[in-house]
Amino acid sequence: MALKRGITPQSDPASNPESPFDFGTAVKQLSDQDPALRRASVHALAKHPEAVGALVDRLKKEEMGLVRQSILTALVGIGDAAAVSGFAECLHSEDANLRNGAIEALKLLPDRTAPFIPALLADPNSDVRILTISILESLKYAEVESWLISIVEKDTHVNVCGAALDLLAEVGSQHALEPIQRLKQRFEHEPYVQFAADLALKRIRGN
């Protein structure tokens, strides 16, 4: 036994024939019982923006982590507005793994995600608003502060405002000082808000 020269893997499709790609078949196989086949279909569809709808539908149902990750990767690779919209829908899911996957995916597509942020921050579901704030942590946009200030000014949910305060403590400027003061008045009987607001004010003032 010893070192043995390997054979060059055949990369050329002409010398490595596979069954020809058929869009309809690939979409159908996204629901196959065999996870390996589902994953292979995801890979086959990964370069086809017209498959986004089918991939998002599968993403919402897929229970196997490996296949789900492949779908997330494929959708991030396509990275268009429809894919981002699909990820945004997943923020409403009861499945924490799916929500987390969607959050990470949205963070990877900041330019596409930004236009969706105002609607997500106005979502009736407070959990979605909190998850959206967690996405803002990694979005390097001038609007981040104004979005957070808007929450601090208007949002009625204490935990949403708390999440916004935490991030404002990091990224807030002088513009956030008065809105935070007003928030303290709106939630004057909430010790957590008082604490988080004071901390944010202290950090922004630099003392």
Next chain:
Amino acid sequence: MSATIITDEDFLKFKEFFYRKTGISFENSKRYFVDRRILDRMEATGSETFREYFMMLRFQASGEEYQLLTNQMTVNETYFNREDHHFKCLTDSILPALVKIKKNKSPIRIWCMPSSSGEEPYSIAISLLENWPGIHEWDVEIIASDIDTGILEKAKAGVYSARSIRNLSPEVLRKYFTKVDVDYQICDELRQAVEFTRVNLAEPLDTRGYKNFDVIFCRNLLIYFDDISRLTAAETFFDALNPGGFIVLGHSESMSRISPIFSVCRFPEGIVYQKPNPNR
């Protein structure tokens, strides 16, 4: 030609094109590096303007200029036994773990990517011969790949400067190298043992045949990729590995920060990543 400049718009256009083709993302901090190489190639091809050169790059039927520029843009600095704890990990931990789960005596397959000028795959080969008793019981195949065709030719020739072999002991040098003027050439036995291939990791058609590997070394490549390309590369590596196979990344890279699909393996020599084995 010296008055030609690459404008911000040109740079952006090139950056997007090169990223789409290779997965390699150049930040503005690399601007001088990129501009210099584009200008060199413009001069070599007699292109008067960036636009003229870019059109050739994009639409040349042979793809020759794209390959030449890619060769210029990739970084190839390496040396024998770089981050050698990984080679110790291979012989002392990874391979003993692998042979326990291998169901037959088919060769152990190692994919080394990027091969650069061959120091890494040859270091792996030497480590196996010097430090792994299992080499007497198992066949091992090493396939080493790179996107740069020029560097692959250097790897096949196997001629190295004193700087490149500085970490090797005199005994290893005597055993596996021949002095050629001021350089050192690796022995025929090792040159014949490693298969060098051209692969663009970002191109699915290139990687589709790369399957059934037991170990992948991909050190200090993914740091040049952006997050999205890293995610795709992780999927490619996953598909290339046998269940229970291992992937070794560079010391500053972490698969856990890229994708959740691999398991973390903490060996005494360092952290590597494993494709889960559903049969265990």
